[in-house]
Amino acid sequence: MTRxxxxxxxPYHRTYIDHVEGDDLLITLPAQSAKTLTFWRGISEEESCLxxxxxxxxxxxxxxxxxxxxxxxxxxxxxxxxGDQKExxxxxxxxxxxMAAADRLSWADLIKEYAALRQATLALFRSFRPEDWLRxxxxxxxxxxxxxxxxxxxxxxxxxxxxxxxxxxx
Numbered sequence: 420m421t422r423x424x425x426x427x428x429x430p431y432h433r434t435y436i437d438h439v440e441g442d443d444l445l446i447t448l449p450a451q452s453a454k455t456l457t458f459w460r461g462i463s464e465e466e467s468c469l470x471x472x473x474x475x476x477x478x479x480x481x482x483x484x485x486x487x488x489x490x491x492x493x494x495x496x497x498x499x500x501x502g503d504q505k506e507x508x509x510x511x512x513x514x515x516x517x518m519a520a521a522d523r524l525s526w527a528d529l530i531k532e533y534a535a536l537r538q539a540t541l542a543l544f545r546s547f548r549p550e551d552w553l554r555x556x557x558x559x560x561x562x563x564x565x566x567x568x569x570x571x572x573x574x575x576x577x578x579x580x581x582x583x584x585x586x587x588x589x
Contacts, residue, residue, distance in 0.1 A: 420444060420552055420566060427555065427564035428571065435574030436567065438581070444569045445545060451573060452537040455580065459530045467526035471586045476516065478587070481579055482529045483521035484512060486536055489572050493540050496568040499556035500547050509559035544569055 420443055423436060441447045459482060467478040476484065491510055498507065521529065552566040 420549070423564055423567035423570055427562060428567035429559070429561045429563075432567065432571050432574075435578050436570040438574040438577035439570050444566075444573060445541070448537065448541055448544070448569075448573055451576065452534070455576060456530065456534060458580070459533065462526070464526045467529075468522055469587070471589075475586070477522055478583075479521040479524060479526060479529060480516055480519075481583065482533060483519050483524070484516055485576055485579060486529070486532055487515050487519065488512070488575055489536055489540060492568045492572045492575075493543060495556070495558050495563060496547075496565045497543060499554045499563065499568070500551040500565045502554065504556055506557040507559070540572065 422439075422442055425433065428436070439447060459478075462478055467482075470477045470480075487510075495507055498505070547565065552569075553564060555562050555564045557563070558568075
């Protein structure tokens with residue numbers, strides 16, 4: 420697998436893709452999730468509801484957002500890898516976050532969900548043939564390749580962990 424070309428996703432998605440090191444998501448994602456799980460498990464249930472400011476998301480909301488976004492982009496990857504050419508709509512992260520009401524959920528359960536979701540993502544990605552990674556469709560009104568969707572999953576997580584490191588762990 421090689422990194423996605425610029426035209427395989429929205430320019431905005433380069434923010435995420437550029438965070439990802441290496442050219443093989445099947446190596447990068449398991450290592451990344453192991454580090455991420457160690458980080459999440461170091462946060463207590465009490466700390467998981469903390470936020471750096473009233474208008475910012477709690478740790479629970481951030482993790483729930485990562486889970487939701489991974490589901491969305493993995494679903495897009497599945498559809499396009501299977502040759503589905505129906506245009507897929509965008510999603511509004513703030514609406515998802517509000518409707519999820521993640522602060523009511525158990526921190527331990529959110530972490531378990533992340534771990535299970537990542538295993539499912541890896542199983543799907545491992546099933547793709549080389550030609551599947553190159554397929555494209557339209558999501559949010561713009562082209563998106565399967566490999567770009569995979570890199571977005573990885574990079575989106577790294578993006579939020581960087582924000583957490585900067586704003587939450589002072």
